[in-house]
Amino acid sequence: MDARAVGQRIKAAREKKNMTQEDLAACIDISPTHVSVIERGTKIPRMDTFVAIANVLGVSADDLLVDVVDRATAGVASELSAAIEALPHEERMRVLKVVSVLVDR
Structure with missing residues (x-):
């Protein structure tokens, strides 16, 4: 640790x-x-x-x-989700596109 x-x-x-x-x-x-x-x-x-x-x-x-802790990412994912949700629609789509590219690597 x-x-x-x-x-x-x-x-x-x-x-x-x-x-x-x-x-x-x-x-x-x-x-x-x-x-x-x-x-x-x-x-x-x-x-x-x-x-x-x-x-x-x-x-x-x-x-x-x-x-x-391996499972601690759930809290981080929740915070990230809330931050993305608070963005204006256009910025939210831009962030989602970037994340999609990173995940599909």
Whole structure:
């Protein structure tokens, strides 16, 4: 498992919520130093800590483990689908054409 990549995604999600390491640590009852160690990928969090982090940050485990778990692509596909759906019709068709070319390789 790429603990560093997972830690970077945790950090990005935390920063997106405008939380400090201290804020996150207080919410899940661990030390700020422990949050730092997790975000740097030095240590893999226990399952209960990982779940607490995901819940506090409002992200799915798929979002944090996207390159670790084979089935995590479902969440990415859902986000991509929503983004495409929000486009104007002409741009949506252009994106679908590009994706079709890439898939047919």
